[in-house]
Amino acid sequence: MRALGVDDAARALSQGAEARVFALEFCGRDAICKQRFAKKYRLPALDERLTRARLVGEARAIVRARKLGVRAPMVLHVDANEACVYMERVAGVALKEALRRETCTREDIARYGREIGEAISKLHDGGLVHGDLTTSNFMVRDDDGAVVVIDFGLSYPSAVPEDKGVDLYVLERAINAAHPSQTELFDEIIATYKKTSKMWCATLNRFAEVRARGRKRSMVG
Numbered sequence: 001m002r003a004l005g006v007d008d009a010a011r012a013l014s015q016g017a018e019a020r021v022f023a024l025e026f027c028g029r030d031a032i033c034k035q036r037f038a039k040k041y042r043l044p045a046l047d048e049r050l051t052r053a054r055l056v057g058e059a060r061a062i063v064r065a066r067k068l069g070v071r072a073p074m075v076l077h078v079d080a081n082e083a084c085v086y087m088e089r090v091a092g093v094a095l096k097e098a099l100r101r102e103t104c105t106r107e108d109i110a111r112y113g114r115e116i117g118e119a120i121s122k123l124h125d126g127g128l129v130h131g132d133l134t135t136s137n138f139m140v141r142d143d144d145g146a147v148v149v150i151d152f153g154l155s156y157p158s159a160v161p162e163d164k165g166v167d168l169y170v171l172e173r174a175i176n177a178a179h180p181s182q183t184e185l186f187d188e189i190i191a192t193y194k195k196t197s198k199m200w201c202a203t204l205n206r207f208a209e210v211r212a213r214g215r216k217r218s219m220v221g
């Protein structure tokens, strides 16, 4: 079954471990469809339940993030039968790519850092953990250069400082691995988080602990 208004000329954008993403038109607007696939090793009934829970969970997280004032794509439609979520298509590039461009200036990096720090602080203060913060999961919009948060597939509600600390730690690791010469990006994210989050103290204390545990683990091997 196909949802009403879906253009047949869908173009594949990405294929991950859990889902594939198509660019298409949905009710006359530029959209994407993120479709989760069945996991053959799971019992079909269990697989269907889990897939549906993830699908609905992702759509809910995006709606919640937008209500918190975070720039994220608008959800257009959820088709539980096809395990698809349709959302507004962001015209832009992944932050990962924007940071690698020769035209990327220190001012750009500082602005990305401020926008990301503010977005994460809004999510965390609103009780939402993103769960997969990497430079592939932020997009830089073509028209105004604004940073948009995508991929809420691993997001979950939490008010626990440890969960928020881990969220930040995952991002720090991702930035250090993919952009080792642009560490000022994460410094700016943390400085902004500290300025804007009401609960910065508990989260950043936890973040420091998570980071120390991570260091110890990597020294031990």
Ligand SMILES: Nc1ncnc2c1ncn2[C@@H]1O[C@H](COP(=O)(O)OP(=O)(O)OP(=O)(O)O)[C@@H](O)[C@H]1O
Residues within 6 Å of the ligand: 013, 014, 015, 016, 017, 018, 019, 020, 021, 032, 034, 073, 087, 088, 089, 090, 091, 094, 136, 137, 150, 151, 152, 153
């Ligand atoms: N709203 C959107 N607008 C434009 N492109 C998008 C949008 N959502 C996703 N994409 C594109 O599809 C890619 C994969 O999307 P997403 O990260 O949500 O799926 P995923 O299967 O979880 O990916 P991965 O397994 O790589 O984490 C993104 O990196 C981006 O290029």
